[in-house]
Amino acid sequence: MNKKSILALLLALVMLLSACGGTKTENKTEGDKSGAPSTDGKVLTTLYDKQGEGTNFDTPWWNRGDLYKVISFRSLFKANSDLSEFNPDLIQDYKMADDGLSYEFNLKDGLKWSDGKELTGEDVKFSIEGALKGAKINGIYTAAFTKIEGAKEFKEGSETEVKGIVVDGNNVTIKLTQSVGNMVGILSQFAILPKHGFEGVDMTEYHTAEFWKKPVTNGMYKVDEVVTDSYLTLVPNENYEGTKPKIEKVVVNIVPSDAKLNAVLGNKADFFNTKVPAEISSISKNENWQSQAVDTLFYYYLVFNYTGNDTRPANEYIKNPKFREAMYYAIDRENFAKNLFPELAEVSTFGVPGRDSANNNGDLEKYAYNPEKAKEILKEINYKDDKPLEFRYYMADQSSVDLYNSIAQNLKDVGISVNVQKFAGDATQELFDIRNYDFALKGLSAFGYDEWYGEYASTHGNFPKLIGDAGKQYDELYNELLQVTDPAKKAEILKGLQEIESKDLSKMTIFMLKNMIFTNSDKVDTKGAKFGNPWFATDIGFENWELK
Numbered sequence: 001m002n003k004k005s006i007l008a009l010l011l012a013l014v015m016l017l018s019a020c021g022g023t024k025t026e027n028k029t030e031g032d033k034s035g036a037p038s039t040d041g042k043v044l045t046t047l048y049d050k051q052g053e054g055t056n057f058d059t060p061w062w063n064r065g066d067l068y069k070v071i072s073f074r075s076l077f078k079a080n081s082d083l084s085e086f087n088p089d090l091i092q093d094y095k096m097a098d099d100g101l102s103y104e105f106n107l108k109d110g111l112k113w114s115d116g117k118e119l120t121g122e123d124v125k126f127s128i129e130g131a132l133k134g135a136k137i138n139g140i141y142t143a144a145f146t147k148i149e150g151a152k153e154f155k156e157g158s159e160t161e162v163k164g165i166v167v168d169g170n171n172v173t174i175k176l177t178q179s180v181g182n183m184v185g186i187l188s189q190f191a192i193l194p195k196h197g198f199e200g201v202d203m204t205e206y207h208t209a210e211f212w213k214k215p216v217t218n219g220m221y222k223v224d225e226v227v228t229d230s231y232l233t234l235v236p237n238e239n240y241e242g243t244k245p246k247i248e249k250v251v252v253n254i255v256p257s258d259a260k261l262n263a264v265l266g267n268k269a270d271f272f273n274t275k276v277p278a279e280i281s282s283i284s285k286n287e288n289w290q291s292q293a294v295d296t297l298f299y300y301y302l303v304f305n306y307t308g309n310d311t312r313p314a315n316e317y318i319k320n321p322k323f324r325e326a327m328y329y330a331i332d333r334e335n336f337a338k339n340l341f342p343e344l345a346e347v348s349t350f351g352v353p354g355r356d357s358a359n360n361n362g363d364l365e366k367y368a369y370n371p372e373k374a375k376e377i378l379k380e381i382n383y384k385d386d387k388p389l390e391f392r393y394y395m396a397d398q399s400s401v402d403l404y405n406s407i408a409q410n411l412k413d414v415g416i417s418v419n420v421q422k423f424a425g426d427a428t429q430e431l432f433d434i435r436n437y438d439f440a441l442k443g444l445s446a447f448g449y450d451e452w453y454g455e456y457a458s459t460h461g462n463f464p465k466l467i468g469d470a471g472k473q474y475d476e477l478y479n480e481l482l483q484v485t486d487p488a489k490k491a492e493i494l495k496g497l498q499e500i501e502s503k504d505l506s507k508m509t510i511f512m513l514k515n516m517i518f519t520n521s522d523k524v525d526t527k528g529a530k531f532g533n534p535w536f537a538t539d540i541g542f543e544n545w546e547l548k
Contacts, residue, residue, distance in 0.1 A: 042547040043249040044524060046271045047263055048232075050256045056226050057215050059207045060191035062136050065535040067271060068234060068252045069191070071245070071542050072217040076105060076124070077188035078539045081532035082295075083447070086188045087539075090119070090218070100179030100485065107170040112239040113194050114222035121167035126195035128174075129154060129162050133203040140447045142461070143454055143482065144186045149175045179483045181490075182448055189447065189537055192218060220245050220543060230254055243543040258396070270520040273534040275513045276397040277341055288522040293343070294515045295355075296533040297446040300345075300403075302327075302439050302508040306467050309435040317383060318438050324505040326377035328367040330414045331407055335369070337511045340399050340406070345511040350498040351452040353512055358487070359449070361495040364502045374414045388417040392437040394427035403510070404441060432462040441510070445535040453478050453497050456506060467506045474500055523548060 046067050051058060060069040078089040088094070090111060095104045111119035128148070131141045132155050145151055149164025164175040180186070197216045201209045214226050220242060221234040234250040253268045261279045264272050265286075274280060275298065283289050304324065308314035317323040337345035346353060349367055352360045389411075393404050408418040423430040423440075431440060446452050455463045456474040464471055477496050484490045501507070517531040525546045532538035 042247070043251050044247050044271065044545070044547060045251045045253060045267075045269050047260055047269045048252050048254050049260070050229060050254050053229065055229050055254055056212045057223065057232060059136060059212070060537075061131055061134060061141065061193075062138055062207070063535055064138070064189045064191065064537045065533065067542075068221075068232070068250065070219075070537045070540070071221045071250070072215070072219045072223065072234060073191035073193070074218050075188050075190050075192065075537065077184055079185065079188040079532070079537065081530040081538045081540070083185060083188075083532060083536065083538065086184050089188075090192060096184075100176070100181070100183075100483070102173065102175045103183065105172045105174075107172070108241070109170065110241060111218070112241075113196075114217045114237045114239055116239060117194070117196060117216075119192070119194070119218055121170055121172040123192055123195050124172045125162075125165045125167050126198075127190070127192045128165060130193065130198070130203040130206055131190070132162070134206050135204050136207040138189075139454060139461070140186055140451055141190055143450065144180045144183055147176045147178050147180050147482075149177055178479075179485075181481075181483050181485045182450065185448070191537075194218070221250060224249075245543045246546050247542075264518075270523045272518045273515055273531075274518075275341075275344060275515045277344065277399045278397065280344075280516050283518055288520055289518045290521045292517045292531050294517055294531050294533060296513070296515050296535070297353075297444075297448070297452070298513045298515065298533075298535075299348075299351075299444045299446065299452065300510045300513060301442055301444070302510065303431070303442050303463075303466060304439045304506060304508075305435050305437055306470065306506075307435065307465065312436060315389065315438045317381075318389070320381060321503065321505055322377055322381050323383065324508065325367070326374040326381075326383075326414070327411065327416070328505065328508055329370045329374035329377070330416070331410050331510070332369040333510055336403055336406055340403050341511070341513060344514045344516070346514070347511045348509050350501045350509060351449055352494055352498060359491045359494045361498040361502075364498060371410070371414050378415060383415070385415050385417050388419040389438040390436070391418045391420045392423050392430065392440040393420070394423045394430070395441075395443060396422060400441075407441075407510075428462070432465045435465065445533065447536060449494060450478070450481050453481060456504075470504065470506050473504065 048058065048066055048068060058066065058069070060073050074089050076089060076091050077086040079086050090107055091105045092108045093106050107121060113119055128145055131137050132145050132151055148162055150159055150162045151164065153159040154162045166173045194216045197211045198206060198209060214223050217223060217237060220237055220240045222237040224233040224235045226232040231254055232252045234252070236245055236248065253263060255263045261282060263269055264283060272283070284291065304318050306314050306319045333347045337347050346355065348354060350364070354360050391404065391408060393400065404420050408420045411418050431442065444452065453474060454460055456471045457478045458464055458469065458471045458475055460471065474497065477493050481490070481493045481497070484493060515534055517534065519526055525548060527541060527544040529540040531540060
């Protein structure tokens with residue numbers, strides 16, 4: 001072939017590549033669900049539960065613990081794995097008044113958002129005020145921030161700002177109407193969001209804002225791409241002043257809860273957590289997966305509907321504490337823990353587990369399985385089994401479903417008929433607004449005991465809809481619990497609250513569950529990371545993690 005022929009062939013090839021788009025990369029749009037994230041080079045993959053159609057980046061003001069949120073957003077403090085120590089993160093130092101009624105925080109100099117804009121005290125003030133307005137907010141923040149001076153007036157709309165939050169450059173002062181014993185711990189969980197990212201947004205519905213389609217972050221990673229209902233990708237944030245992470249890309253696959261196991265087994269995650277026995281069993285069969293069991297304050301418990309709803313009156317037996325006592329004796333919790341949730345479940349009767357010997361009230365009745373005693377109580381109150389009780393649930397893994405059916409069988413064995421069904425819609429709405437049931441099984445991953453006992457309080461946003469005025473008996477001790485800092489006094493308060501629980505039984509703990517954290521040791525070296533409750537943000541030394 002002569003030189004002219006060779007040149008002609010090369011020219012034709014170049015034109016063909018150009019015409020076919022061979023020198024270009026087509027950019028996926030935000031709504032394109034058909035593509036997959038680019039995995040050029042080494043990437044860490046993990047999962048995030050799909051929250052329904054239109055799922056993007058979920059708000060860290062609801063569930064703070066998802067890995068991708070921990071490495072994308074920061075708080076004023078950073079907690080250790082067991083939530084017992086809190087070190088400065090966005091702040092360089094702080095002061096607390098001796099009476100616990102004011103805090104002064106000094107932010108680090110030169111902090112920036114991932115878009116290069118300055119992070120200031122105004123962002124802190126905006127975030128706290130936004131959380132006071134927001135509809136989708138974890139209760140630990142509401143309980144604490146409503147104690148700030150002027151919070152009540154701000155929430156009611158009579159004031160345009162919270163007067164108890166004063167900003168002077170990088171200095172933020174917060175003044176309280178009553179002390180909050182775990183304020184520093186709560187601020188270790190509360191993610192600071194950018195004020196400029198929510199301009200014109202109604203903060204009551206902040207979680208649906210356009211911001212979440214590609215958030216501006218302040219953590220070690222920034223958002224590179226979000227594809228609705230499919231995945232999101234994170235890359236190192238060049239404006240992060242801390243140690244640069246070694247992992248250059250994180251891919252978060254968005255999948256429904258019931259598809260997570262298949263996603264893990266299909267190599268769509270190198271990091272995964274679960275409390276579902278079937279998932280733990282399946283993953284543990286693979287030698288490359290390393291596991292770490294984590295003690296958490298995760299409660300599996302029954303709640304009771306004393307109020308009925310507009311069309312369905314409350315069951316009179318359900319309102320009777322003696323009937324609820326009989327139910328407790330009828331349920332074989334030890335057996336269920338051993339056989340349905342092996343190595344995960346710990347039987348506990350009240351809000352303080354037995355493992356916490358300093359705060360557990362060991363003098364109280366533990367309502368161990370005693371069906372004959374249950375029958376005696378039912379006879380004593382002249383119980384008539386003329387209509388099945390409606391029992392509802394929302395966690396649908398097989399072990400949980402087996403638990404619901406076993407509870408129903410235990411109750412049937414003592415003469416209480418039960419109809420078991422899954423909630424048809426949103427669990428929170430079904431539990432507290434629709435209320436078309438007699439009792440239900442609920443889960444709670446609590447930051448501390450105050451969150452468990454806060455559900456009883458008459459000021460709680462949801463539980464008074466179920467138990468009416470019954471929560472008032474907890475209010476005095478609960479308010480003391482919120483303020484206490486002395487360990488001995490705290491133990492005294494907690495034991496008093498458990499004593500009320502033992503007679504009231506408005507909530508009935510079945511057991512508490514651990515969580516299992518898995519990492520793919522063939523892909524990632526976590527450098528000995530110690531994990532904590534996956535619902536909360538803790539320091540897992542992610543900047544030291546390496547991909548193999």
